[in-house]
């Protein structure tokens with residue numbers, strides 16, 4: 001057959017633009033809408049208002065609490081007033097005590113979490129990526145998971161003593177399971193059609209894992225990480241009640257001895273803020289790593 | 301330039317194992333596509349067209365029969381035999397360009413293929429959407445992205461599974477013209493699955509009409525019309541009527 005005169009791939013229609021580049025401009029609007037600069041910008045303002053409105057009730061509650069304390073309606077032995085809590089917090093911050101205890105607690109969580117990741121990620125990969133690995137690893141871990149890990153405290157104390165090791169081990173145990181489970185589930189949940197497409201385009205097994213399995217499992221695994229951080233704080237609270245000599249938990253237990261409800265409440269507040277901060281951190285990671293997901297773009 | 305591959309499908313039958321019984325899908329399919337030939341597969345929905353392409357792609361092995369590409373048996377997938385799936389199956393975490401880059405990336409030819417990738421994206425009209433993620437595309441745009449992703453691999457055998465099915469009619473007409481031009485330039489062997497009789501006769505050298513499931517080849521029709529073809533070519537119109545009659549859909553004469 002004679003070579004066609006159309007040497008360039010995109011033959012423009014005689015009018016100049018190809019017929020669908022014209023259509024494209026029409027479609028571009030529709031295509032961009034869900035990603036939506038426009039919608040999210042529209043939402044931003046009312047959302048801010050909404051966020052401010054959300055603080056009204058808590059602020060009123062705190063004010064009422066303060067008034068009730070000042071009026072002597074609430075015993076400060078049972079519940080310190082907000083002002084007393086603020087003063088206690090300020091004193092703990094100024095003396096550097098809070099920073100010290102916070103550092104101890106954070107260290108426990110960081111080490112525990114690192115250990116959890118160190119075990120759970122390789123095991124999750126092993127079980128997720130090979131049937132043999134699944135048979136070896138998954139059944140065992142599923143059985144262990146049935147055990148409430150906090151019930152292991154007595155054993156951990158016998159094995160590891162009442163020092164740092166037990167507290168860190170508890171954090172690691174609590175965090176490891178969610179990471180393992182979601183990574184394993186995420187890997188197994190990857191769309192087989194995407195794997196087939198990868199094979200068609202010539203990806204090797206390693207390439208399939210790197211380009212399809214891992215990115216496909218990431219959203220789930222990050223949910224697991226978020227969950228793991230939650231259980232890590234919970235484990236920390238429990239762990240720090242065991243003969244601690246430092247840490248936020250120690251601060252709280254010590255305050256109890258002296259009936260300092262103000263310091264106890266500062267401790268609780270710090271726990272809450274830490275939990276919130278950790279959650280924000282993972283959300284931030286999610287936002288950065290999962291920019292391709294519509295749900296993440298739609299969030300907040 | 302890469303030349304087309306010769307595809308031999310020899311006595312291929314395929315059945316899926318359902319819970320109790322086997323579901324026969326393909327029955328004794330036998331044909332040869334010559335290098336650079338454009339073959340259209342036309343058949344009722346659910347008859348086994350996609351399955352046939354999966355077998356040729358090497359994603360699955362046939363229950364019976366043999367598949368040979370340039371004389372060598374198909375044992376697995378190969379980038380020289382690329383398929384554009386009926387669902388676009390784009391990688392959601394990759395942009396449109398990232399999706400197109402996957403094949404070259406897998407083969408380590410990303411740098412050399414960069415111009416080809418851009419060319420493929422503008423060919424399908426997605427150059428301005430190169431950085432968009434799949435969830436930001438309409439169904440038709442996703443199909444075009446999948447087409448670009450298949451094209452960058454310079455396949456010797458390109459399988460297209462209802463590639464233009466989700467496009468609006470105007471875009472579809474334009475894409476048909478692009479496909480014809482592309483095939484004339486590159487001369488890969490093409491297997492096109494389509495529902496659209498007009499599309500089949502417009503693009504193909506040969507139309508294989510498949511029966512209901514289990515699919516058998518019930519007609520092998522040569523389309524001997526000069527290219528570039530016109531939709532209103534009297535020969536094509538007559539062929540279209542003939543094929544519609546075969547499918548039992550002839551308009552009252």
Ligand SMILES: Nc1ncnc2c1ncn2[C@@H]1O[C@H](COP(=O)(O)OP(=O)(O)O)[C@@H](O)[C@H]1O
Pocket residue numbers: 316317323325343344345346347348349350351352513
């Ligand atoms: N993996 C599978 N397992 C069982 N049945 C399948 C599978 N894939 C396809 N089928 C069945 O085979 C038949 C042909 O499917 P397909 O090749 O997709 O048809 P089409 O001609 O519409 O592309 C259908 O009835 C479908 O349900």
Ligand SMILES: [Mg+2]
Pocket residue numbers: 346349350351386461
């Ligand atoms: Mg199909």
